[in-house]
Amino acid sequence: MQSLKGRVALVTGASTGLGFGAAKKLIEEGAVVFITGRRQAELDRAVGELGSSATAIQADAANKADMLRVADIIKFVHGRLDILFANAGGGHATPLEELTEEQIDRELSVNIKGVVLTVQSLLPVLRDGASVVLNASITADMGLPGFAVYASTKAAVRSLARSWTTDLKHRRIRVNTISPGVVPTEGYSHVQKLSDDDIAAYATRVATEIPAGRVGTAEDIADALVFLASDSSKYITGIDLVVDGGITRVYAGRN
Known part of the structure; x- marks a missing residue:
């Protein structure tokens, strides 16, 4: 049974990686999905794989102008x-x-700004009772070397979710975060400049x-997203759902 049949979803940064995996899973669960990205060629490739939904x-x-345009398109369609x-x-x-x-x-x-x-x-087009999920990271907890700025931005994302939970409670909009663990995606090669080996x-x-x-997969993160987006989590808001195979608990236990 499709848990999101008839729902309308938006996934930002979805031409590759976790975003693409999320869009694919949302469609499998019955949603129609809008995806955004900065590179048109990669967006075209993604839509070619995702299909007519x-x-x-x-x-x-x-x-801001770009995202207002996205909101206008979704509202119109x-x-x-x-x-x-x-x-x-x-x-x-x-x-x-x-x-x-x-x-x-x-x-x-x-x-953060993004x-x-x-x-x-997207607030004006979000329906009352909608689900908002923000992508955070386990790096916010782990103190990994070299990730100070990135980790601090992801800690800020978690804080935004907690604040928006109360800001939007009058509209029953649920706001949660997902903190992925180690999930190799295209970013490892494009950003970190690592070879396949x-x-x-x-x-x-x-x-x-x-x-x-x-290690995790994009599908692992997408499964968590579907849970937070569906009615199965209707009494859950303001949480951070850690999807990391348990690694942060292991490190926490060592401290």
Whole structure:
């Protein structure tokens, strides 16, 4: 049975990686899905794979005019939005002494400003009782070397969700976050500049530290999203759902 049949969803940053996996799963569960991204060629490829239930809109999540245009299109086509997955974001490991002002501005912009502008811009089209899910990260908890700026932006995302839970309670809009664990995606090669062999070796090594015995997949995150987007979680709001195979609990136990 499709748990999201007839729902209208938006996934930002969905041309590749976790966002693409999320859009694919939402469609499998019966939703019609709008996806956004900055690169038209990758959006076209994504829609070609996702099929007729997907619509691509080229937009930068950190650009207010772009996101207002996205809201206008969704309103014109469907009149409402039931599910919003603010997924667009990014960052990479950089030692403190090597951080540049450009990198700091970029990660603060896409990971915090982008989330704020996305949710703010879509508020008029979000129906009362809608589900908003923000993409956070386990890095906010782990103190990993080189990830100070990225991790702090993801901690901010969790804080935004808690505040918006009360800001939007009069409209019964639920706001939650998902914190993915180690999930190798295209970003490992495009952003971290790792080769396929490097990614495979990293995944094999890290898997030994994860209680589940493996690294995560985009489908793992998508499954969590479907739960938070569906009526199965109708009494859940303001939480951070950690999807990491147990690795943060292992590290917490070592402290």
